[in-house]
Amino acid sequence: MVGSRFPRGSTIPYSSTRERFLSNSYEQASDLELARRAHEGDESAFEEIMRRYSPRVFRFASRFFRQRSVVEEAAQEVFLKAFTELGSYEGRGSMEGWLTRITTNTCLNLLRSSKRRPELTVSDLTEDESTWLDNHMADAATERHESSERSSAAADLAGRVLQTLSPDDQLVLTLIDGEDASVKEVIEMTGWSASKVKVQAFRARRRMREAVEKLLAPKSRAGSKHGSASN
Amino acid sequence: MKDKHIISLLESAPLAELSESDLSAVRAHAGECAGCRQAFEAAQIAALLLKGRAAETLEPSPFFHTRVMATLRERQTTNEQWAWSRMWRAAGALASSMVATVAALAVLTFAIPSQVTTVTPETTALSAYSAEEVILDGESDDQASDGQVLTTLYGAEEDR
Numbered sequence: 001m002v003g004s005r006f007p008r009g010s011t012i013p014y015s016s017t018r019e020r021f022l023s024n025s026y027e028q029a030s031d032l033e034l035a036r037r038a039h040e041g042d043e044s045a046f047e048e049i050m051r052r053y054s055p056r057v058f059r060f061a062s063r064f065f066r067q068r069s070v071v072e073e074a075a076q077e078v079f080l081k082a083f084t085e086l087g088s089y090e091g092r093g094s095m096e097g098w099l100t101r102i103t104t105n106t107c108l109n110l111l112r113s114s115k116r117r118p119e120l121t122v123s124d125l126t127e128d129e130s131t132w133l134d135n136h137m138a139d140a141a142t143e144r145h146e147s148s149e150r151s152s153a154a155a156d157l158a159g160r161v162l163q164t165l166s167p168d169d170q171l172v173l174t175l176i177d178g179e180d181a182s183v184k185e186v187i188e189m190t191g192w193s194a195s196k197v198k199v200q201a202f203r204a205r206r207r208m209r210e211a212v213e214k215l216l217a218p219k220s221r222a223g224s225k226h227g228s229a230s231n
Numbered sequence: 232m233k234d235k236h237i238i239s240l241l242e243s244a245p246l247a248e249l250s251e252s253d254l255s256a257v258r259a260h261a262g263e264c265a266g267c268r269q270a271f272e273a274a275q276i277a278a279l280l281l282k283g284r285a286a287e288t289l290e291p292s293p294f295f296h297t298r299v300m301a302t303l304r305e306r307q308t309t310n311e312q313w314a315w316s317r318m319w320r321a322a323g324a325l326a327s328s329m330v331a332t333v334a335a336l337a338v339l340t341f342a343i344p345s346q347v348t349t350v351t352p353e354t355t356a357l358s359a360y361s362a363e364e365v366i367l368d369g370e371s372d373d374q375a376s377d378g379q380v381l382t383t384l385y386g387a388e389e390d391r
Contacts, residue, residue: 046303047296054291062289071289072298079299080306136276154283161280177245177278178285205242205277212280213273 032091039086046086050079053099060100063174064107066159074110078103097188104171104189111167120164120211122218128153129160137216161211169204176201237261238270246278 026034026048037045054075061074081102089098125133132153162170175181175189176197186197237257240249249257261268 043300047300050296050299054295058291058295059288062287063285068289068292072292072295075291075295076299076302080303083303133276136279137272151283152287154280155287158280158284161277162284173281174284178281180245202242205245205274206238208277208281209241209270209273212277213269216269216273216276 030091031095032089035086035089035091035095038083046083049082049095053096054079056096057099057103060103061107063178064111064170066156070110074103074106077106077110081106101189101191104175108167108171108190111170116166117160117163120160120215122215124160125157125215126153129157132157133215161208161215164211165204165207168200169207172197172200173204173208177205236264237267241270241274246274 026044029037029045029048031049031052034045034049038049057075057078058071061071061078065071065074078099082099085102089095122130132151162173165173171190172186175186176183181189183194183197183201186192187194190197192200237260240253240257257267257271261271
């Protein structure tokens with residue numbers, strides 16, 4: 001049972017001088033020590049774990065979801081799960097890796113439960129997304145593009161294209177092609193076999209490319225018509 | 232390599248991880264094959280989209296920790312209530328089964344009257360037969376009194 005570990009009506013951390021003093025010891029405590037204390041019902045120890053790792057969990061979850069509310073929901077679920085499973089954390093691997101595994105599984109479950117978009121067509125694109133695509137089509141033809149350009153239109157469009165793929169495809173593309181994770185790292189995060197990761201990545205790339213091609217085809221036709229007319 | 236379609240090469244690894252020789256083969260083939268050129272452009276756009284998405288990050292809100300702790304406490308309370316209600320339900324079932332057992336025992340003990348044996352000729356005959364057996368059986372002599380034996384024998388004859 002989750003609850004009985006926490007004493008009812010416990011004080012808010014850092015609210016008194018004594019706790020502020022104790023907070024220093026929490027900051028210096030190892031992850032394993034914090035996990036042990038939190039498992040025994042120490043709220044402040046668990047808060048310290050959240051303080052250390054919530055930015056990382058948030059960043060990771062935001063790779064899969066665009067809406068802040070969904071990212072928050074995922075991150076919250078990660079920490080609630082982590083709390084119930086603190087007893088299983090033995091400090092063999094890093095806490096970051098342990099939490100990343102929980103985050104991956106949580107995000108995958110959320111992706112599986114969310115509605116999948118059947119197909120994305122050019123008419124579904126916003127003006128920003130359409131402009132971004134036009135600009136980068138020309139760049140792609142000449143191979144002039146910055147690799148990690150920060151663009152909310154690109155991020156939105158990527159999210160919409162990914163939504164047409166299966167949750168497993170989304171996961172593997174986001175991790176390997178987006179986050180530059182190695183096959184070994186994906187195996188550790190998901191528990192999948194090496195062959196499953198490789199095959200999934202191969203097929204996911206094809207499906208992503210085909211989805212993008214569907215968006216590009218009408219634009220290239222329009223471009224070639226425009227080009228021939230001007231000639 | 233120029234004649235070989237390069238689509239499978241595009242799918243074998245992230246575009247950024249393709250070797251320079253692979254990329255030059257892709258470019259050479261894409262220059263001559265319209266289908267592969269389109270696929271190469273789409274692969275580049277897809278790679279850009281994924282990188283663009285990776286560049287966007289969200290930070291936790293200042294109230295995130297408070298909200299998680301509140302949810303944790305809420306779940307704790309719900310779990311406690313659930314455990315108590317489950318215990319009460321179990322205790323209720325146990326108590327009601329005990330009451331039912333006591334009631335059944337009370338009915339068996341007090342409510343059902345004790346059975347009265349009525350003497351019928353058939354039973355007397357059987358008794359007589361039994362009595363004769365008792366008389367003949369030497370071991371039973373000690374247990375049956377003479378009066379009982381006579382009553383059984385003559386009583387049976389009178390009935391006949």
